[in-house]
Amino acid sequence: xxxxxxxxxxxxxxxxxxxxxxxxxxxxxxxxxxxxxxxxxxxxxxxxxxxxxxxxxxxxxxxxxxxxxxxxxxxxxxxxxxxxxxxxxxxxxxxxxxxxxxxxxxxxxxxxxxxxxxxxxxxxxxxxxxxxxxxxxxxxxxxxxxxxxxxxxxxxxxxxxxxxxxxxxxxx
Numbered sequence: 001x002x003x004x005x006x007x008x009x010x011x012x013x014x015x016x017x018x019x020x021x022x023x024x025x026x027x028x029x030x031x032x033x034x035x036x037x038x039x040x041x042x043x044x045x046x047x048x049x050x051x052x053x054x055x056x057x058x059x060x061x062x063x064x065x066x067x068x069x070x071x072x073x074x075x076x077x078x079x080x081x082x083x084x085x086x087x088x089x090x091x092x093x094x095x096x097x098x099x100x101x102x103x104x105x106x107x108x109x110x111x112x113x114x115x116x117x118x119x120x121x122x123x124x125x126x127x128x129x130x131x132x133x134x135x136x137x138x139x140x141x142x143x144x145x146x147x148x149x150x151x152x153x154x155x156x157x158x159x160x161x162x163x164x165x166x167x168x169x170x171x172x
Contacts (some may be wrong), residue, residue, distance in 0.1 A: 004072050012064040019063065023056055026073050029137060030055055030080050036132045037084050039121065051087060055080045070146055074139070077147045081129060088125060119169040127162035130155055 004025070010018035034055070035048035058079050059066075066075050120128055126148070133144040145155040 005068050008063070008066050008068065008072050011060070012066065019060055022059075022072055026076050027052070027056070029073060030076050033077060033132060033137055034080055034084060036120070036136060037080075037125075037129060039117065047087075051080065051083055054083050058083065070143065074143050074147055077133065077137070077139070078149070081147055082149075084129075085125065115170060116166075119166050122169055123162055123165055126150075126158050127165065130158045131162045131166070134159060 004022070007018040007022050011022060031048060031052045034051045038047040038051065055076060059076055066072065120131065123131065129148060130144055133139040133147060134141060139147065141155055141159075142152055145152045148155065150158075
């Protein structure tokens with residue numbers, strides 16, 4: 001069985017079957033990441049699927065650009081993050097920062113999950129993405145910083161602000 005780097009090299013050489021194997025391996029994580037990002041940005045229901053398709057099209061077209069310095073998953077997440085930001089800028093979406101905070105009071109687990117989704121939606125794009133990558137997708141801080149194209153210290157600052165904002169919103 002080919003390892004990921006071998007599949008990536010074969011995909012870069014135009015091997016569609018190798019690229020399809022990479023897509024099968026990473027598609028769920030990319031779609032999950034984009035679904036969480038677009039949910040918080042008030043995108044239409046098809047936004048995440050459309051972006052995921054764009055991610056894999058761009059990855060196929062630029063397969064030779066993967067240098068193997070990090071994981072293929074991180075490279076795909078970087079593409080996803082970049083395309084998400086481009087889509088947000090193109091559509092002028094800034095209302096994600098103005099989302100309502102969760103209602104105060106005691107809630108059952110289902111309401112807590114809804115409250116967490118609302119709290120995440122109320123974060124800025126960078127705070128939401130950093131939180132989702134580190135806490136939702138299990139990326140290391142270094143990997144998340146590379147995906148977002150920011151220094152490690154900046155990522156840690158963003159996570160600290162996001163954590164504080166989430167605690168504040170969830171305790172309200």
